[in-house]
Amino acid sequence: AQTVTQSQPEMSVQEAETVTLSCTYDTSESDYYLFWYKQPPSRQMILVIRQEAYKQQNATENRFSVNFQKAAKSFSLKISDSQLGDAAMYFCAYIPYSGAGSYQLTFGKGTKLSVIP
Amino acid sequence: DTAVSQTPKYLVTQMGNDKSIKCEQNLGHDTMYWYKQDSKKFLKIMFSYNNKELIINETVPNRFSPKSPDKAHLNLHINSLELGDSAVYFCASSQVGGGASTDTQYFGPGTRLTVL
Numbered sequence: 493a494q495t496v497t498q499s500q501p502e503m504s505v506q507e508a509e510t511v512t513l514s515c516t517y518d519t520s521e522s523d524y525y526l527f528w529y530k531q532p533p534s535r536q537m538i539l540v541i542r543q544e545a546y547k548q549q550n551a552t553e554n555r556f557s558v559n560f561q562k563a564a565k566s567f568s569l570k571i572s573d574s575q576l577g578d579a580a581m582y583f584c585a586y587i588p589y590s591g592a593g594s595y596q597l598t599f600g601k602g603t604k605l606s607v608i609p
Numbered sequence: 610d611t612a613v614s615q616t617p618k619y620l621v622t623q624m625g626n627d628k629s630i631k632c633e634q635n636l637g638h639d640t641m642y643w644y645k646q647d648s649k650k651f652l653k654i655m656f657s658y659n660n661k662e663l664i665i666n667e668t669v670p671n672r673f674s675p676k677s678p679d680k681a682h683l684n685l686h687i688n689s690l691e692l693g694d695s696a697v698y699f700c701a702s703s704q705v706g707g708g709a710s711t712d713t714q715y716f717g718p719g720t721r722l723t724v725l
Binding site: 535537538581583587589595601602 | 640642644649650651652653654657659664665697699701703705712713714715716718719721
């Protein structure tokens with residue numbers, strides 16, 4: 493069974509600084525996708541960034557980037573120039589390639605990020 | 610335009626009642642899901658429907674019954690509500706297989722269910 497582990501229940505960062513959220517996962521699949529979702533107090537689940545396991549290049553979306561280490565099964569999220577609006581719960585999630593017949597997203601337990609003005 | 614919508618956003622009800630949560634997506638996706646987020650914020654899959662057919666049914670009580678009248682809708686009906694059913698329920702959708710943007714699940718705003 494696949495598992496996703498976020499070892500930091502809470503983190504804080506000073507506004508305009510950089511923070512990295514950790515995520516590790518366990519799978520026997522070779523083709524899969526990894527995601528970071530953000531859940532602000534409004535509780536909406538917002539997709540932050542997505543990584544295909546077959547791609548060696550790390551995904552980036554504006555101030556958000558990942559460090560994907562396939563051999564180590566590690567998928568960390570870096571937020572640069574942190575803003576007050578980045579304060580939220582961040583969830584790491586995994587899904588095997590759908591050709592394998594599984595459609596289930598497996599989530600980590602989340603990291604609560606606070607941004608200090 | 611809202612991509613994945615749920616109604617209602619809040620639902621407060623008494624134990625023993627029956628209630629439904631509706632979900633609609635206008636993304637043209639072929640797969641829809643229900644997730645439950647508990648009080649500790651942990652998200653877990655409940656059901657998944659692909660082209661109106663059930664493909665995942667995790668261990669949930671049979672008081673929970675999903676209904677998919679068409680590809681764009683997946684409703685969740687809950688019978689005989691219990692205190693432990695209090696949670697946030699999220700609907701999501703994706704297009705499964707076949708390209709760079711597929712397999713990404715897009716979530717509705719969630720329905721906070723409180724059972725008294």
